[in-house]
Amino acid sequence: MIRLLVRCQISIQMVIYDHSLFLGVKFMSQFHNTVSRRDFMKALGVTGVGLGVASAVGPSFHDLDELAASQKAGHKLPWYVKQKDTPTAEIDWSAMSRYDLRKQYNPGADTEGAEGYPNVAAKWAAEQRASMIDYAKSGKKGAELKDLGIALGSQWGWIHEAHRYYSFFTDSNFPVVLPGGFQTPQEVGIPKHQGSAEENARMIRAAFHYFGAAHVSFQELDDNTLKLIYANDSGGRPYVFEDVEQPYATPEKYVIPKKCKYVISYLVVQNLYSNKVGQSWDSYIGGAAVAKAYSELNFLQGRVMTFVRTLGYTGVGSNPGHVNGFAVLGGQGELGRANIMIHPVYGMVGRVPNMLLTDLPVPNEKPIDFGAFKFCETCMKCADTCPSGSISTEKEPSWDTAGPWNAGGVRTWYANWKTCLPYRNMRYPGLCGNCQGICVFSKLDAASVHEVVKGVVGTTTIFNGFFRNMDDAFGYNNYDTDDWWNREIPFKYDATSGRWW
Numbered sequence: 001m002i003r004l005l006v007r008c009q010i011s012i013q014m015v016i017y018d019h020s021l022f023l024g025v026k027f028m029s030q031f032h033n034t035v036s037r038r039d040f041m042k043a044l045g046v047t048g049v050g051l052g053v054a055s056a057v058g059p060s061f062h063d064l065d066e067l068a069a070s071q072k073a074g075h076k077l078p079w080y081v082k083q084k085d086t087p088t089a090e091i092d093w094s095a096m097s098r099y100d101l102r103k104q105y106n107p108g109a110d111t112e113g114a115e116g117y118p119n120v121a122a123k124w125a126a127e128q129r130a131s132m133i134d135y136a137k138s139g140k141k142g143a144e145l146k147d148l149g150i151a152l153g154s155q156w157g158w159i160h161e162a163h164r165y166y167s168f169f170t171d172s173n174f175p176v177v178l179p180g181g182f183q184t185p186q187e188v189g190i191p192k193h194q195g196s197a198e199e200n201a202r203m204i205r206a207a208f209h210y211f212g213a214a215h216v217s218f219q220e221l222d223d224n225t226l227k228l229i230y231a232n233d234s235g236g237r238p239y240v241f242e243d244v245e246q247p248y249a250t251p252e253k254y255v256i257p258k259k260c261k262y263v264i265s266y267l268v269v270q271n272l273y274s275n276k277v278g279q280s281w282d283s284y285i286g287g288a289a290v291a292k293a294y295s296e297l298n299f300l301q302g303r304v305m306t307f308v309r310t311l312g313y314t315g316v317g318s319n320p321g322h323v324n325g326f327a328v329l330g331g332q333g334e335l336g337r338a339n340i341m342i343h344p345v346y347g348m349v350g351r352v353p354n355m356l357l358t359d360l361p362v363p364n365e366k367p368i369d370f371g372a373f374k375f376c377e378t379c380m381k382c383a384d385t386c387p388s389g390s391i392s393t394e395k396e397p398s399w400d401t402a403g404p405w406n407a408g409g410v411r412t413w414y415a416n417w418k419t420c421l422p423y424r425n426m427r428y429p430g431l432c433g434n435c436q437g438i439c440v441f442s443k444l445d446a447a448s449v450h451e452v453v454k455g456v457v458g459t460t461t462i463f464n465g466f467f468r469n470m471d472d473a474f475g476y477n478n479y480d481t482d483d484w485w486n487r488e489i490p491f492k493y494d495a496t497s498g499r500w501w
Contacts, residue, residue, distance in 0.1 A: 077368065078451070078458070080370055080454065080457075081344050081368050081369070081370040082368065082369045082458075083331065083366045084368065085367075087329060088334050088335075088373040088374075089335045090410070090411040091410055092409055092411075093227065095408065096227045098226070098229060098231035099407040100231050100232060101233050101234045102232065102236050104404075105404075105418045105421060106234055141482065142481040146485075147283065147285055147481065150284060150285055185311075191312070193311035193312055193313070196361070197218075200361055200362050201218055204264060204360075207307050208266045208307075211303045211307070212296055212299075213266035213268065213300065213304075214267045214268065214346060214350070215267040215332050215346075215350075216265065216267075217264075217326075217327060217332045217353075218263065218264060218362040219262070219265070219326050220261060220364045221262070221263065227409075228322040228326060229256075229320055230320055230321055230322075233254070237251070238253050239254045239256060239320050240253050240256065241255075242255050242258065247316045256357060257314055257316070259314070259359040260315075260316050260358055260359050261357075262361060262362045263358075264356045264360075264362060265327040265330050265332060265354070267327065267332055267343065267346075267350045267352075267353040267354075268293050268300060268350070268351050268352065269346050269350050270290060270292070270349040271289045271293075271349075272346070272347075272349045272442055273479065273484065275289040275290070275433050275436060275437040275442070276438075276442075277478065277479050277483075277484045283481055285481060285484055286434075288431075289349075289433060289437075290431035291431050301317050301318075301354060304356060305356065308360060313359050314358060315356050316356065316357035317354075319354060319355050320355075320357065323352055323353050323354060324339075324340065327355075328367060331366055331367055331368045332350075332368075333350070333368070334369065335412050336348060336376050337376035337383060337413045338382045338386075338413075338415060338435040339406075339415040340436065342376075342441050343441075344370045344454065347436075347440075347441035348441060349436045349439075349442050369458075371458040371461070372457075373397075375440070375461070376413070378395070378464050378465050380468075381440060381471070382435035382438055382439055385435060386435055387423060388419045388424070390417070390419045390420035391415055392415070394413065397411050398411065398412075398414070399411050402414040402415070402416055403416060403418060420432075437478070440468060441454070
C-alpha cells in the first residue's frame with residue numbers, strides 16, 4: 001500500500017500543480033515529459049487486469065499534453081468519457097409512469113403538527129432577519145454589507161413563478177420578435193428556417209452558448225422519455241398534448257402541441273470559485289453563486305425561446321419535465337449521489353439543465369460514462385458535508401425513492417427533499433450549494449493534475465478512495481473570502497467564469 005501511494009505521488013508530480021493561491025505550494029513543471037499510457041498506469045500502480053482494462057478502453061497518448069487535450073467530436077468530451085446506449089443509473093421503464101407533482105415535497109403545504117413548515121417559517125424568518133442584521137453589524141469576514149450586496153444583487157431578475165414562460169408568446173406582453181408587429185417570420189412571408197437535425201444542433205449550440213449555456217444536448221420524445229414529462233404541476237393542473245399550433249395555459253390545463261416532440265437541454269453553470277467561498281452558512285458569496293445562476297436561467301429561457309420563435313418554430317418552456325433526466329439521457333453528465341447531475345468538465349456546479357420542448361428537428365443523443373456514478377459509491381463527500389443530512393450515505397444505489405417527492409424508476413441515491421428544502425431556504429444567510437462546491441469533480445481545471453485524475457477515474461475504480469482522500473488533503477473544501485475579493489480578473493483558475501466548453 002505504501003508503495004502504491006508513493007507511485008501515485010510520483011505520478012502526480014509529473015504534471016503542473018499550480019494552485020499556489022490555495023495551497024501555498026508549487027510543484028516543478030514536468031508536464032511535457034513523454035510517457036506511454038502503460039508506463040503512466042504502472043506509475044499509478046495499475047498493473048495486471050487493471051492495466052489491461054485501462055489499455056482496452058483508452059486511446060494511446062504520447063505525453064500528458066496529448067492526454068489532457070485528446071477529445072471526442074460533438075462536445076469534444078475527454079477521451080475517457082464513453083458513450084453508452086443507456087445511462088449508468090439503471091432505468092426500469094416498466095416501473096415508471098408520468099409523475100404527479102402533487103406528491104413532490106412542498107414546504108408551504110407541510111402541515112404536519114407543530115413542526116410543520118408553515119408553523120415554523122415565520123419564526124425562522126424572524127431569526128434570519130435578526131441574524132442578517134447582526135452579521136452586518138459585526139463586520140465578520142464573509143458577512144459584511146459588501147458580501148450581502150453580492151448575494152442580493154445576484155437575485156435581481158429572479159422570477160420565482162417561471163410558469164409565465166410556458167406560453168411565452170401567446171400569454172404575455174413580451175415584445176414581438178420582428179419589426180412591424182409580426183411575431184413569426186411566416187406572417188411576413190419569410191419561410192421558416194430549414195435545416196437537418198445535425199445542422200440545427202450546431203446552430204442551437206452556437207446560439208445557446210452565446211446566450212449563456214455551458215452545454216446543450218438533445219432528445220426526441222418516445223414512449224419511454226414521454227414518462228419524463230410531468231403529469232401535472234404542483235397544484236394538480238395537468239400537462240396535456242393536443243393538435244394545436246402554439247402552447248397555451250388555462251386554469252384547467254397546460255397544453256403542449258403534439259408537434260413539439262424534441263427536447264433541447266441547456267446547462268447554466270454556477271461560478272465555481274464563488275460557490276466554494278466558505279460554506280453557505282458562513283459566507284454570503286457561496287450562496288450568491290446559486291442566486292446568480294437562477295437569475296441567469298430565467299433570462300436565458302426568454303432569450304432561447306425568442307431565438308426559436310424567430311426561426312419560425314415553437315418552444316414550450318418552464319421545464320414541464322425532469323430536467324436532470326433529459327440532460328443525463330442526452331449525454332451532459334451522470335446522475336450522482338446528491339441526486340444532481342455531475343458534468344465531466346464542470347462537476348456538480350450546474351445549477352439546472354433547463355429544457356425546451358420544440359418542433360425544431362434535432363438529433364437524439366446518447367448518455368455518457370466517465371466514472372462519476374461509480375466514484376459516488378465510495379466518495380460520500382457531499383453526504384458528509386450536507387448540513388441537513390439529506391443526502392444518502394448508503395454505499396449502493398437503490399430503487400427506493402426515500403419518499404413520494406422523488407419520481408422513482410431509477411437505481412440511484414435519492415435525496416430527502418423534505419429535510420433539504422426547508423433548511424436551504426430558511427436556516428442560514430446564503431443559498432445552499434455546499435454539495436455542489438464540495439464535489440471532487442467540481443474542480444478548477446487550470447491545474448493539469450485534475451485532468452489526469454479524471455482520466456484515471458474514467459478508466460478504473462481502483463483509486464477512487466485515494467482520490468477522495470487526496471481531495472481532502474489538498475484542502476478543496478472552501479476558499480477564503482479575502483481571496484475572492486482580491487482575485488485576479490479575469491480569474492484564470494475558474495473555467496466556469498469563461499464557459500469555454
